[in-house]
Amino acid sequence: MITPATGTLLIAEPFLKDPNFMRTVILLCRQSEEEGCFGFVLNKAYQHTLNKLIPELEGIDIPVFIGGPVQADTLHYIHQFPDLLPGSLEVSENIYWGGNFETLKVLLQNHEIEQDKIKFFIGYSGWESGQLENEMNEKSWLTASSTRNIVFNTPLEEIWKASLKHLGGSYEMMINYPTDPQLN
Helix, strand or coil, rough: CCCCCCCCCCEECCCCCCCCCCCEEEEEEEEEHHHHHEECCCCCCCEEHHHHHHHCCCCCCCCCCCCCEEEEEEECCCCCCCCCCCCEEEEEEEEEEEECCCHHHHHHHHHCCCHHHHHEEEEEEECCHHHHHHHHHHEEEEECCCCHHHHHHCCCCHHHHHHHHHHHHHHHHHHCCCCCHCCC
């Protein structure tokens, strides 16, 4: 099996039991045979907003998400502002990762960033070289192309379902699967 490309959505298979990834959708932001892969869980809310994590951003009440279990003491972001944030890396069409954080803070303080076009994450999801391929072979993940709408505009509790709908066909039926098939 081939590793999904950067910009792919990894959609947790309906019966995946890992509490870090149950019914999650991850935006894959880097795929490298040598370095492995990493991305961010799009649909797990963090308990604090951005202004609670970065005191100088007082009044900037933007939600933060749990990007994954790796390095949960780091802050990351994806956005749609490549021209405003030098050093941004394109993940997929009009979705960028990172960029100059000092510039971002100024833009946020001056209200020059539309909050529905940026997402912040604590930690990330990562796989060593070959690890994601093994999980794909075990059928732990479904894949779909990312869309700005799913990544930035879909309500948190609807992202997993919207991603399955995006796949279409028989995948849409999975929306109604129970988390534990023995309960059915």
